[in-house]
Every structure is written in structure tokens, then in C-alpha cells.
Amino acid sequence: MNKFKLSLGYFSISSAMLLASQQGMAAGFQLNAQSATGLGRAFAGDAIIADNASVISRNAAAMSLFDSAEVSFGGVYIDSSVDVPEATYTPISGNSVETSAEDIGGSSIIPNFYYVQPLEGTNWTVGAAAYSNFGTDVSFDSDFMAPEFGGDTSLSSVNLGFSAAYRINDQLSVGAGLDIIHGSGEIYRGDGLLDIEADGEALGFNVGLAYEFDENNRIGLSYRFSPELEANGDVNMGGDTADSVNIPLPDMIELSGYHRLQPEFALHYSLQYVRWSEFDALTSDGLDSSIKEYQWQDAGHVSVGGTYYIDPKWELRAGYMYDMAPTDELTSLSIPDSDRHWISAGVSYLPTENSTIDLGVSYIVGEDGDINETMEIIDGAPAHMRATTEVSATTVGLQYSYKF
Numbered sequence: 001m002n003k004f005k006l007s008l009g010y011f012s013i014s015s016a017m018l019l020a021s022q023q024g025m026a027a028g029f030q031l032n033a034q035s036a037t038g039l040g041r042a043f044a045g046d047a048i049i050a051d052n053a054s055v056i057s058r059n060a061a062a063m064s065l066f067d068s069a070e071v072s073f074g075g076v077y078i079d080s081s082v083d084v085p086e087a088t089y090t091p092i093s094g095n096s097v098e099t100s101a102e103d104i105g106g107s108s109i110i111p112n113f114y115y116v117q118p119l120e121g122t123n124w125t126v127g128a129a130a131y132s133n134f135g136t137d138v139s140f141d142s143d144f145m146a147p148e149f150g151g152d153t154s155l156s157s158v159n160l161g162f163s164a165a166y167r168i169n170d171q172l173s174v175g176a177g178l179d180i181i182h183g184s185g186e187i188y189r190g191d192g193l194l195d196i197e198a199d200g201e202a203l204g205f206n207v208g209l210a211y212e213f214d215e216n217n218r219i220g221l222s223y224r225f226s227p228e229l230e231a232n233g234d235v236n237m238g239g240d241t242a243d244s245v246n247i248p249l250p251d252m253i254e255l256s257g258y259h260r261l262q263p264e265f266a267l268h269y270s271l272q273y274v275r276w277s278e279f280d281a282l283t284s285d286g287l288d289s290s291i292k293e294y295q296w297q298d299a300g301h302v303s304v305g306g307t308y309y310i311d312p313k314w315e316l317r318a319g320y321m322y323d324m325a326p327t328d329e330l331t332s333l334s335i336p337d338s339d340r341h342w343i344s345a346g347v348s349y350l351p352t353e354n355s356t357i358d359l360g361v362s363y364i365v366g367e368d369g370d371i372n373e374t375m376e377i378i379d380g381a382p383a384h385m386r387a388t389t390e391v392s393a394t395t396v397g398l399q400y401s402y403k404f
Contacts, residue, residue: 029136029155029335030274033076033110034058036397040346040360042319044305045268047256048210048220051348052356052401053114056129058254059222060163060175061208063125066116073113074358074399080105080391082138082336087371087387089146099145105393106137112399123168127177129161133226134249136335139188146333147190148375149385153334154186157229157249163206171212179204181249183229187334194291198233198245216260224252226278235284242286251275266307273300276326292332299326303342315348317360331371336389338369346397358399366391 033039035054038046047059053072055062082105090096112131119126134157140150163177184199208222226249235242253273260266276296283290305319321342331337346360371387 029134031110031132031135031156033078033395033397034112034131034133035072035114036074036076036358036360036399037317037346037348038360039076039362039395039397040319040344040358041268041305041307041317042303042321042342042344042362043301044270044303044319044321045256045258046270047208047222047254048218049256049258049268052358052399053116053127053129054112054131054399056114056116056127056161056163056177057112057131057159058256059208059210059220060127060177060206061165061173061210061222062220063116063118063127063163063165063175064123064167064173064210065212065218066118066125069115069117069404070401071113071115071404072399072401073111074397075109075111076360076395076397077107077109078393078395079107080137080393083390084333084336084387085390087146087385089149090384091146092381092383097145101140101144101150104138104140104150105391106139108137110135123166125165125167127161127163127165129159129163131161132156132158133252138334138336146383146385148193148383149333149373151190151334152186152188155247155335157181157183157226159204161206165210173210175208175210177206179206179224179226181227181229183231183247193238195236196233196245196291198231198235200229200231200244202227202229202249204249216266217258219255219257221256222252222254224254226251235286237284237287237291240287242284244284244286245291246283246285248278248280250278264309266309267304268307269302269304271300271302274298274326279326292334293330294332294335295328295330296326297328299324305344313350317344317346317348319344325369327369330373331369332373333371333385333387333389336369336371336391338366338389338391340364340366340391354403356401358397358401360395360397360399362393362395364391364393364395 034057050065084101144150160180165175206224212218281290301323303321323340344362369389
């Protein structure tokens with residue numbers, strides 16, 4: 001089999017942190033793995049809670065809530081399970097055959113790093129971050145009976161972000177940031193169909209607002225512009241060659257709220273809207289036709305959570321997320337998707353006044369997905385795949401934060 005390698009993401013923090021390929025366990029190929037605290041509450045309220053520096057990944061304006069410099073770093077382990085228990089494959093010639101596939105998901109550790117620095121004597125706060133927003137890793141066995149629909153798919157994106165926030169008054173803050181996206185990865189398709197190796201960079205940006213009603217109630221709103229990433233490399237599609245691949249990434253809008261209803265308990269929530277309709281196709285300027293059509297629709301997630309402040313040293317949190325799939329009429333076995341449910345829990349321990357250790361765990365289960373995919377390998381001779389997919393994952397995050 002030839003290897004169709006397509007990617008969007010790898011990075012290093014300082015000289016050594018490497019992002020491995022991963023299964024993006026949010027809908028589409030979005031990756032929610034920016035922090036252990038966010039993981040422990042199903043990312044409910046993450047654009048405004050600002051309990052550590054990882055808030056940069058959701059809303060730059062919320063950096064104004066910090067009184068002193070803070071660093072946060074850690075990683076999230078994702079162990080995903082993707083099965084195809086039922087599939088009917090109709091080749092370009094011959095009869096339809098029944099096939100199936102098990103354990104085509106993957107596992108990896110995704111690191112993250114954040115730093116927030118208030119500028120003394122001013123209303124400004126600046127920050128830097130490294131994290132990932134998108135990723136998927138699906139790999140079929142080499143003997144899978146439908147190689148043009150199976151193979152390997154590895155997609156990921158990583159943001160290196162630089163942000164600034166400005167406090168306008170006691171209640172309102174604004175923020176903005178620049179995202180540098182670097183990518184590389186793999187997709188593998190059947191014999192002679194596709195063979196691509198590529199990597200590239202692109203620039204995006206984000207803007208945000210933070211509004212504090214009082215010390216116990218606040219909301220945040222953010223918008224993130226994601227560019228079309230041009231990945232350069234070797235492209236071979238059925239004998240036609242090119243030297244780049246265009247991957248459109250979706251913009252995101254998020255609204256979050258945090259309300260400390262009692263000294264011991266806070267309620268928080270988020271509504272995120274993802275413009276997946278921008279992810280219409282993988283294309284190349286050097287090819288006459290699209291590499292792969294997707295034509296997804298806009299989607300997003302809604303999440304709600306709570307935090308219980310036991311005492312000055314311990315916090316417990318939990319949350320639920322309903323994550324909507326963007327797939328519309330076109331579905332693909334290479335990125336199996338369906339609506340997903342997150343059940344999350346987490347804990348924070350403060351060994352000293354200035355340091356925090358966070359642990360978060362989520363179990364994600366996807367509703368059964370229906371695949372109905374056609375591929376015209378030879379003009380007038382399409383192959384067809386009908387399948388059911390089952391997706392689930394366990395994610396565990398660990399994080400350390402220190403206030404200077």
C-alpha cells in the first residue's frame with residue numbers, strides 16, 4: 001500500500017517537547033486537551049474561569065484577572081478506541097463483501113505550556129502559550145479489504161501563541177493574540193491512489209472580552225480565526241503530482257460564564273461554535289481536482305460544570321459536554337464522526353500558597369456513526385462503502401502551576 005501522509009501539527013517547547021500524532025476526541029477532528037483543569041470540568045467555563053495560565057488557550061482577555069506572573073504546564077494522555085463492527089464494501093468490480101475493523105484508534109500524550117505576566121504599573125498583561133487545537137489518528141490494518149477507504153489518517157494542529165490583554169476598567173477587559181501554526185503528519189491510502197508527505201506554517205489570530213459583574217460572577221467571549229494551512233511536500237495522487245496541500249481550519253467562537261454561588265461552590269458553563277463549513281475539502285494548487293471533499297456543516301459543543309472548594313488546599317470539579325458532529329451528507333471512514341458525550345471529573349491540590357497540582361479525567365463516548373461513502377477511482381467506476389462506527393476514549397491530564 002502507498003502512504004498518503006497529510007498532517008497539521010508538531011511542535012517543541014524549549015528544546016524538547018514533541019507532539020506525537022493523536023486521536024482528536026472532540027467532534028470533527030477538534031482536540032480538547034489544552035489543560036488538566038479544563039479536562040476535569042469538560043471545559044465548561046474555560047474562557048473565563050482563569051484559575052491558571054491555560055486560560056490563554058481560550059480567551060486572551062481573561063489574563064487581566066491575574067495579579068502576578070504564573071506558569072502552567074503539563075500534558076493530556078488520550079487513549080481512543082475506534083471500531084468498525086459492520087461494513088459493506090462494494091469494489092469497482094465484483095460483488096459486495098462484508099468486512100469490519102477493530103481498534104483503529106490511537107494513543108498519545110499531548111503537552112502544553114502557558115505563561116502569564118502582568119506588566120507592573122500598567123493595565124497590560126502579556127502571555128505565551130504552546131498547545132494543540134486539532135488532531136486525529138486513525139490506522140487500519142494493511143489487510144483491510146477496502147484500502148481506498150481505510151489506510152492511515154493522521155491530522156493535527158499546534159498553536160504557538162503570543163497574547164496581550166488590557167484592562168479598560170474594573171469590569172471590562174479586552175485581549176488579542178497571534179497564533180503561529182506549524183504542521184506535519186500522515187495519511188495513507190490504497191495502492192497507487194495517494195502518497196503525500198507535507199508540512200507547513202500559517203498565521204492565525206484571536207480576540208476576546210472579559211466582563212466581571214463582581215468578584216464572584218463573570219463572563220468571557222472569544223473569537224479565534226484559523227487560517228487555511230498550506231503544507232508543502234511531495235504529493236502523488238493517482239500518478240498526478242504536486243508540491244503542496246491546502247487544509248482549511250475552522251474558526252471558533254466561545255462564550256463562557258463563571259458564577260460562585262456559595263463560598264464552597266461555583267457553577268460554570270460554555271457554548272462553543274465551530275465553523276466546520278470552512279473545512280470543505282483538501283485541495284492542492286497543482287492538481288485538477290480536490291484530494292478529498294468533506295462539505296461539513298457548522299457545529300460546536302455545550303458544556304456545564306461545577307467546582308467545589310473544599311478548603312484552601314483542595315478543590316473538586318466535574319462537568320458534562322455534548323459535542324455535536326459537523327458531518328452532513330458526505331461522511332468519511334477516514335475521519336469517523338458522530339455526536340459525543342463527555343463525563344469529566346478533576347481535583348486540584350495546593351501544596352503551597354503559590355503552587356497547584358491538577359488532575360483531570362474524562363470518559364468520552366460517541367453515538368454510533370453511519371458511513372455512506374463513494375469514491376470514483378476510475379471514471380465511471382466508483383467504489384462504495386457503507387459502515388457503522390463506534391468511538392470512545394479515556395483521557396487523563398496532569399498539570400502543575402506556579403504563581404511568582
